[in-house]
């Protein structure tokens with residue numbers, strides 16, 4: 001097991017780090033608004049890439065959902081799926097495309113149970129907005145730019161809500 005996998009399998013320190021980072025980023029919003037998303041990203045992106053690259057193999061999507069996916073980066077899925085596994089996930093929990101590696105979403109579900117955000121695994125994440133490519137997700141998070149409604153019913157944010165609506 002790699003050190004990165006070990007750290008992600010024991011996510012308590014990652015949760016603490018995220019809570020502290022999110023707290024700071026929310027307070028920096030006025031600064032980011034004043035400087036603009038591009039200029040703010042130019043400053044924050046290098047440290048973000050370094051830290052999240054080492055810890056999560058971050059693929060730089062600029063709309064981070066780590067705290068919704070068990071501190072596991074869904075962009076490491078070969079199909080870049082952001083809302084759960086594909087139909088090809090193997091019975092042993094391995095990836096359809098790369099049978100030698102664990103399915104990102106199997107790991108995400110397992111790890112999310114060890115975080116305070118277990119319920120967020122059912123969240124419907126919007127598709128990646130590629131216009132944000134190159135920005136720092138710390139900045140897009142702070143500015144709320146990463147939250148883009150998806151689908152025709154933008155009031156539905158969780159899979160459970162969609163199922164309840166379907167059952168009516």
Ligand code: SF4
Nearest residue numbers: 058059060061064073
């Ligand atoms: S979800 Fe996006 S920003 Fe977050 S670690 Fe993965 S690629 Fe990086």
